[in-house]
Amino acid sequence: xxxxxxxxxxxxxxxxxxxxxxxxxxxxxxxxxxxxxxxxxxxxxxxxxxxxxxxxxxxxxxxxxxxxxxxxxxxxxxxxxxxxxxxxxxxxxxxxxxxxxxxxxxxxxxxxxxxxxxxxxxxxxxxxxxxxxxxxxxxxxxxxxxxxxxxxxxxxxxxxxxxxxxxxxxxxxxxxxxxxxxxxxxxxxxxxxxxxxxxxxxxxxxxxxxxxxxxxxxxxxxxxxxxxxxxxxxxxxxxxxxxxxxxxxxxxxxxxxxxxxxxxxxxxxxxxxxxxxxxxxxxxxxxxxxxxxxxxxxxxxxxxxxxxxxxxxxxxxxxxxxxxxxxxxxxxxxxxxxxxxxxxxxxxxxxxxxxxxxxxxxxxxxxxxxxxxxxxxxxxxxxxxxxxxxxxxxxxxxxxxxxxxxxxxxxxxxxxxxxxxxxxxxxxxxxxxxxxxx
Amino acid sequence: xxxxxxxxxxxxxxxxxxxxxxxxxxxxxxxxxxxxxxxxxxxxxxxxxxxxxxxxxxxxxxxxxxxxxxxxxxxxxxxxxxxxxxxxxxxxxxxxxxxxxxxxxxxxxxxxxxxxxxxxxxxxxxxxxxxxxxxxxxxxxxxxxxxxxxxxxxxxxxxxxxxxxxxxxxxxxxxxxxxxxxxxxxxxxxxxxxxxxxxxxxxxxxxxxxxxxxxxxxxxxxxxxxxxxxxxxxxxxxxxxxxxxxxxxxxxxxxxxxxxxxxxxxxxxxxxxxxxxxxxxxxxxxxxxxxxxxxxxxxxxxxxxxxxxxxxxxxxxxxxxxxxxxxxxxxxxxxxxxxxxxxxxxxxxxxxxxxxxxxxxxxxxxxxxxxxxxxxxxxxxxxxxxxxxxxxxxxxxxxxxxxxxxxxxxxxxxxxxxxxx
Numbered sequence: 001x002x003x004x005x006x007x008x009x010x011x012x013x014x015x016x017x018x019x020x021x022x023x024x025x026x027x028x029x030x031x032x033x034x035x036x037x038x039x040x041x042x043x044x045x046x047x048x049x050x051x052x053x054x055x056x057x058x059x060x061x062x063x064x065x066x067x068x069x070x071x072x073x074x075x076x077x078x079x080x081x082x083x084x085x086x087x088x089x090x091x092x093x094x095x096x097x098x099x100x101x102x103x104x105x106x107x108x109x110x111x112x113x114x115x116x117x118x119x120x121x122x123x124x125x126x127x128x129x130x131x132x133x134x135x136x137x138x139x140x141x142x143x144x145x146x147x148x149x150x151x152x153x154x155x156x157x158x159x160x161x162x163x164x165x166x167x168x169x170x171x172x173x174x175x176x177x178x179x180x181x182x183x184x185x186x187x188x189x190x191x192x193x194x195x196x197x198x199x200x201x202x203x204x205x206x207x208x209x210x211x212x213x214x215x216x217x218x219x220x221x222x223x224x225x226x227x228x229x230x231x232x233x234x235x236x237x238x239x240x241x242x243x244x245x246x247x248x249x250x251x252x253x254x255x256x257x258x259x260x261x262x263x264x265x266x267x268x269x270x271x272x273x274x275x276x277x278x279x280x281x282x283x284x285x286x287x288x289x290x291x292x293x294x295x296x297x298x299x300x301x302x303x304x305x306x307x308x309x310x311x312x313x314x315x316x317x318x319x320x321x322x323x324x325x326x327x328x329x330x331x332x333x334x335x336x337x338x339x340x341x342x343x344x345x346x347x348x349x350x351x352x353x354x355x356x357x358x359x360x361x362x363x364x365x366x367x368x369x370x371x372x373x374x375x376x377x378x379x380x381x382x383x384x385x386x387x388x389x390x391x392x393x394x395x396x397x398x399x400x401x402x403x404x405x406x407x408x409x410x411x412x413x414x415x416x417x418x419x420x421x422x423x424x425x426x427x428x429x430x431x432x433x434x435x436x437x438x
Numbered sequence: 439x440x441x442x443x444x445x446x447x448x449x450x451x452x453x454x455x456x457x458x459x460x461x462x463x464x465x466x467x468x469x470x471x472x473x474x475x476x477x478x479x480x481x482x483x484x485x486x487x488x489x490x491x492x493x494x495x496x497x498x499x500x501x502x503x504x505x506x507x508x509x510x511x512x513x514x515x516x517x518x519x520x521x522x523x524x525x526x527x528x529x530x531x532x533x534x535x536x537x538x539x540x541x542x543x544x545x546x547x548x549x550x551x552x553x554x555x556x557x558x559x560x561x562x563x564x565x566x567x568x569x570x571x572x573x574x575x576x577x578x579x580x581x582x583x584x585x586x587x588x589x590x591x592x593x594x595x596x597x598x599x600x601x602x603x604x605x606x607x608x609x610x611x612x613x614x615x616x617x618x619x620x621x622x623x624x625x626x627x628x629x630x631x632x633x634x635x636x637x638x639x640x641x642x643x644x645x646x647x648x649x650x651x652x653x654x655x656x657x658x659x660x661x662x663x664x665x666x667x668x669x670x671x672x673x674x675x676x677x678x679x680x681x682x683x684x685x686x687x688x689x690x691x692x693x694x695x696x697x698x699x700x701x702x703x704x705x706x707x708x709x710x711x712x713x714x715x716x717x718x719x720x721x722x723x724x725x726x727x728x729x730x731x732x733x734x735x736x737x738x739x740x741x742x743x744x745x746x747x748x749x750x751x752x753x754x755x756x757x758x759x760x761x762x763x764x765x766x767x768x769x770x771x772x773x774x775x776x777x778x779x780x781x782x783x784x785x786x787x788x789x790x791x792x793x794x795x796x797x798x799x800x801x802x803x804x805x806x807x808x809x810x811x812x813x814x815x816x817x818x819x820x821x822x823x824x825x826x827x828x829x830x831x832x833x834x835x836x837x838x839x840x841x842x843x844x845x846x847x848x849x850x851x852x853x854x855x856x857x858x859x
Contacts, residue, residue, distance in 0.1 A: 097780040208568065372513075374563075
């Protein structure tokens with residue numbers, strides 16, 4: 001999944017990027033946070049944010065400033081905008097902090113727009129129903145900007161601004177995640193940046209910074225989970241478009257095809273009347289609703305059961321080639337379902353983010369405790385935190401807290417496919433040390 | 439009950455400041471130090487400390503007004519700073535002026551200075567907890583300067599001043615990953631200015647000698663009445679007995695021997711510490727002498743006995759050398775942390791982050807040692823010399839038992855056997 005997203009990012013990193021706002025926001029109201037988010041993304045595009053981002057790619061960070069555009073990231077790219085070349089050459093002479101300071105100064109307005117968007121109501125608007133929004137790289141760029149701006153603020157001993165920058169993109173990310181399955185994937189990737197930034201700076205946060213972080217993570221966790229809202233949205237879209245999909249299948253049936261599935265479907269639907277199509281649509285919608293109801297019932301139940309064994313056992317259709325109209329309806333109902341309703345394991349990304357939010361909230365309490373008592377708590381019970389803080393719904397047991405010579409480790413045991421989850425979780429098998437005693 | 443008794447014993451009657459400076463000039467930072475000491479020598483502060491020490495250990499000690507018996511350590515520190523923080527303002531003012539105690543006798547201030555250093559590190563902690571890194575860093579730097587100024591009083595206070603400064607260094611060590619870029623710059627600048635001052639050991643030797651000469655002169659010329667009761671050792675008692683029996687010509691002979699001996703001892707030391715710092719570790723050999731023992735058979739033995747308490751506190755020298763290495767290590771930490779902010783990673787070598795001069799360790803005669811450890815942590819240390827052993831920013835005694843060298847103030851000592859009539 002991450003590899004796919006990375007490819008998307010790479011190939012969307014254009015040199016002369018068109019503005020998003022006029023494309024997506026056809027009827028601006030000034031009252032929808034999405035308008036501000038889009039403007040923020042446009043600011044990054046217009047200022048060649050990708051030049052700042054490329055400079056900081058892991059390989060460049062390890063090797064020092066990039067030698068120039070030749071072989072940049074090892075990827076052949078089209079000849080870029082001369083202004084971009086000039087910018088990259090100038091950035092070559094900066095160190096990391098200078099680069100991030102310039103970045104924070106140049107693109108700080110974008111984070112203000114994100115904050116402005118966060119203060120408004122939010123509704124997705126897309127020009128067409130199948131339009132993929134948000135654009136992956138733009139959303140992640142905003143997360144990177146928040147991370148970098150936070151770093152700059154901390155280098156200037158401004159913890160308040162550092163947490164504020166991080167919080168802004170965290171809230172935006174949660175709101176964007178509520179659109180559909182794809183947006184959750186994007187937000188999960190975006191949040192990985194934010195959580196890594198928080199993790200890196202935990203021991204730099206003051207009590208007030210920790211309190212702010214706790215408030216923001218707690219507020220997000222108190223909202224209905226993004227995946228539930230996303231499922232509602234996707235089901236509504238699926239219902240609205242199912243009739244059109246079936247009608248399209250009938251009209252496409254006249255086209256010759258070598259595909260066995262298409263041949264089978266053509267045979268079944270080519271002779272259907274309008275009323276047959278309507279009846280079939282109703283049956284498919286009913287089958288979808290039945291399956292979705294199971295998913296909603298599970299998501300409305302305790303979070304620790306979302307990934308239970310029984311919830312992930314729905315095998316779906318036996319064959320991709322329907323033998324009867326009933327088979328076809330089952331097949332349609334299955335494939336038209338959003339991923340969350342088809343297979344509970346697709347919830348893992350969303351649950352991982354929620355787990356990390358809980359970890360961030362718990363870290364905040366530990367930081368606070370540490371300042372208050374001059375030591376780390378002996379165990380999580382000593383925090384006197386609400387039970388919800390210390391219970392890890394993903395693993396259905398308390399978070400793991402271990403004192404170490406350097407500080408402490410806090411993590412979730414995770415789920416079978418995730419491995420242990422730390423605040424700066426990257427991939428299974430890479431647990432990180434957390435916390436340093438002040 | 440015990441705590442109350444302790445307060446009565448510890449609390450000094452009268453003002454330390456008034457006793458030490460009956461005619462204050464306003465130009466001597468030590469006057470502010472003593473005013474700060476008065477605040478921390480007050481009954482209110484003693485009661486607070488007694489209560490703080492009793493929290494969670496011995497119930498029954500009255501809780502001061504304005505703080506809860508169940509307060510967290512941070513709340514207690516905040517209360518302490520709110521109530522006694524004026525002492526910190528006085529410390530900061532004192533640090534802006536030249537400082538000199540002007541007497542070899544220390545009164546009740548050593549314990550008060552230990553408390554002052556603790557108050558400042560507590561205030562720094564409170565500032566850090568609030569996210570005010572700049573104030574926290576400044577508070578700790580004021581303690582370092584206090585320690586440096588105290589070092590200059592005498593060779594005895596070399597060790598005491600070092601231990602005061604080490605309180606701040608230990609706190610710096612714990613907080614170093616939190617320093618902002620500006621904190622790093624401020625720390626490096628302040629260390630630079632301290633290291634650039636005339637070296638504390640040389641100044642302390644001058645002060646020692648200035649105090650010792652008149653004392654020993656009054657002893658040898660017989661202008662001071664001496665009692666064997668004032669001597670703490672058999673040699674001291676014998677020395678006083680012999681001094682009281684000397685005739686005029688013998689006194690002249692003794693004075694010449696004492697002057698020669700002082701000149702030899704202090705001359706060798708001054709020469710060592712006025713030379714390049716890289717040679718300070720090399721002890722200059724004095725003429726070999728047998729251990730002084732009873733009876734004191736010759737005038738030379740008597741001169742040696744008279745000079746015993748007039749000699750510099752040799753044991754303090756290694757503390758003074760150590761603190762200079764620690765200050766340099768503090769500066770290197772500041773350079774490393776600034777480098778880390780600027781580059782997002784640790785330097786591969788000290789020379790990537792600091793100048794050639796900064797990475798040289800005069801004490802060991804080699805560059806400071808830099809080891810990168812796991813999780814972006816590292817160690818900077820000096821190999822030290824034979825007397826100090828390896829030196830980190832936080833002082834670890836060779837027995838490794840305590841990371842905090844100064845639990846309480848050392849007992850005030852007097853220079854010379856005759857200074858407490």
